[in-house]
Amino acid sequence: MGLWTTFLGWFNKDGTLDLDAQVSALVGEVIYKELAIQACINLIANAVSRSEFQTFERGKETKKDNYYLFNVEPNPNKSASKFWRDVISELVYNNECLVIQQNDYFYVAEDYNVKKYAFVDYLYKDIIIKDSDSYKLKETRRESDVFCFELHNEKIRPVIDSLNKSYSKLIEVSQKNFKKNNSRKIAIKVPTSYPTTDKAQADLKKLFEEKFKTFFEAEGEAVIPFTNGIEHEELSSNIGVKGGADNKQIRSFIDDIFDFVAIAFNVPPTLLKGQAADTGKCIDNLLTFCVNPLCKLIEDEINRKYYKKKAYLDNTYLKIDTTNIKSVDITDVANSLDILTRIGAFTIDDSLKKLGKEPLRTELGKARWLTKNYERAEKRMEVDD
Numbered sequence: 001m002g003l004w005t006t007f008l009g010w011f012n013k014d015g016t017l018d019l020d021a022q023v024s025a026l027v028g029e030v031i032y033k034e035l036a037i038q039a040c041i042n043l044i045a046n047a048v049s050r051s052e053f054q055t056f057e058r059g060k061e062t063k064k065d066n067y068y069l070f071n072v073e074p075n076p077n078k079s080a081s082k083f084w085r086d087v088i089s090e091l092v093y094n095n096e097c098l099v100i101q102q103n104d105y106f107y108v109a110e111d112y113n114v115k116k117y118a119f120v121d122y123l124y125k126d127i128i129i130k131d132s133d134s135y136k137l138k139e140t141r142r143e144s145d146v147f148c149f150e151l152h153n154e155k156i157r158p159v160i161d162s163l164n165k166s167y168s169k170l171i172e173v174s175q176k177n178f179k180k181n182n183s184r185k186i187a188i189k190v191p192t193s194y195p196t197t198d199k200a201q202a203d204l205k206k207l208f209e210e211k212f213k214t215f216f217e218a219e220g221e222a223v224i225p226f227t228n229g230i231e232h233e234e235l236s237s238n239i240g241v242k243g244g245a246d247n248k249q250i251r252s253f254i255d256d257i258f259d260f261v262a263i264a265f266n267v268p269p270t271l272l273k274g275q276a277a278d279t280g281k282c283i284d285n286l287l288t289f290c291v292n293p294l295c296k297l298i299e300d301e302i303n304r305k306y307y308k309k310k311a312y313l314d315n316t317y318l319k320i321d322t323t324n325i326k327s328v329d330i331t332d333v334a335n336s337l338d339i340l341t342r343i344g345a346f347t348i349d350d351s352l353k354k355l356g357k358e359p360l361r362t363e364l365g366k367a368r369w370l371t372k373n374y375e376r377a378e379k380r381m382e383v384d385d
Contacts, residue, residue: 032254036261037092039272044265045088047291049081052321059315070302070318075105077131083108086130087298091151092265099147100127100137106147110134122148147301151294191229200228266290283326295320328355344368 053070055062074083086108090097098109110130115123121143129135188208194200207230215224226232255273262269266289271282299320307317337354340346347366349359359365 032257033261036258036272039258040261040265040267041085041089041092043267043272043286044092044290044294045081045085047286047322047325048084048088048295050325051291051295052324053080054319054321055317056319057316066318069104069106075107087149088294090130091149091294095152096148096150098124098127099149100124100129100141101145107132144305147305149297149301151297185234187233189231189233194228194230203227266293280326287322287325291325292322295322323354324356330355341369342371343374344370 053067055064055067055070057064071080074080078086083106087097087099090108098112099106100109101107108130109124110128110132112124112127115125117123123140123142124146125140127137127141129137190204194204207224211224258273259269262272268276268282268285270276271279271286276282299318303312303317311317333354337346337351341348341351346354347368349361349365352359352365
C-alpha cells in the first residue's frame with residue numbers, strides 16, 4: 001500500500017502528472033549514488049583487466065586455447081576487458097554474476113531463476129544472455145556447469161540505497177538553502193497613502209507578479225519603474241561570495257556518499273575521489289583488500305568448475321596474476337630486479353615481463369643465475385671440514 005500511495009501522490013487532483021518535477025526528484029536521488037558506483041566499477045574493472053589469467057599444465061606455464069579464451073576473447077562479441085567489466089558490473093550491482101559456457105565460449109547472464117538444494121547441484125533456468133536482445137536459453141544448467149561468482153554474503157546494495165536516500169534529502173535541503181541564500185532579495189515599501197482604487201491595486205499586483213519576475217530573470221541589465229511613492233531596499237545576500245557554508249555542506253554530503261560506496265566495496269575513498277596524496281599506498285590497499293580477494297574468488301570458481309579436481313591436483317590450473325596492475329618505473333625497481341636475478345628467483349624473461357616488455361623466449365632468457373655470494377649451507381660446511 002505504501003508504494004501505491006506514493007505513486008498516486010505524484011498525480012494532481014485533475015489526474016495530470018508533473019513529469020518534469022518527478023523526473024528531477026528521481027534523478028536527484030540516484031545521480032550521486034550511481035556516479036559513485038560507476039566510479040567503483042571502472043576502478044575495479046580497469047584493475048582486473050590489467051591482470052593476466054595465467055594457465056598452467058602440469059606445473060608449467062602455457063599459452064594455448066584457454067589462455068586466449070580468458071585473456072583475449074571469451075566470446076565472439078566481446079573482448080576480455082569488456083567481458084570482465086560486465087562481470088564486475090553484475091557483481092557490484094547484484095552481488096552475484098552468472099557466467100555460462102556455450103560452444104566453448106563464455107557469456108554473462110543478465111537474468112535467471114535458480115532452484116537451490118541442500119545436497120545436490122543448484123539448477124539455473126530461464127537464463128537470459130546479457131546484450132542479446134533478451135535471448136533466453138531453453139535448457140536448464142546445473143551448478144557444476146556454470147560459474148556463479150558472489151561478492152558478499154549479504155547484498156550490499158539495499159544498504160547503499162538506504163544511505164543514499166537519507167543523504168539525498170540532506171543534499172536537496174542544502175541545495176534549496178544555497179539557492180535561497182544566493183538569490184537577490186529586496187524589500188518593497190508601499191506608502192500608507194497608496195491609492196486603493198481598482199486600477200492602482202491592479203498595477204501593484206502586476207508589479208509583483210510580472211515586472212519583478214522579468215526583472216529578476218533578466219540576463220543583462222534591467223530596469224523596473226516605481227510609482228506612487230513605492231520604494232525598494234536591497235537586502236544582503238551571498239551573491240559573489242565564493243565557497244559559502246551551504247556550498248561546502250553540499251560537497252560534504254556528496255563526499256560522504258562516495259565514502260560509503262567506496263567502503264562497501266573495499267576501495268580507498270581518496271583513490272575513488274582522486275584525492276590520494278600517496279597514490280602508491282592507495283593502490284596497494286586497493287589490491288590487498290579489493291582486487292586480490294576478487295581475483296581469488298574468480299580464480300577458485302574457474303579452477304573448481306572448469307579445470308576440476310583431478311587436473312588441479314595434477315598442477316593444471318588457472319592463476320590470476322595481479323602484479324602487473326601497478327605501473328612500474330624502471331628506476332624504482334632496477335635494484336629489486338637485480339637482487340631477484342642474482343639469487344636465482346627471477347630469470348631475464350621474468351624481469352622483462354615485470355617491466356611490460358616481451359620476453360626473449362631463448363635459452364639465455366630462461367636461464368637462472370646465482371652469484372658466488374649465495375651457496376647452499378651444506379656446501380659451505382664441506383669446505384670448512
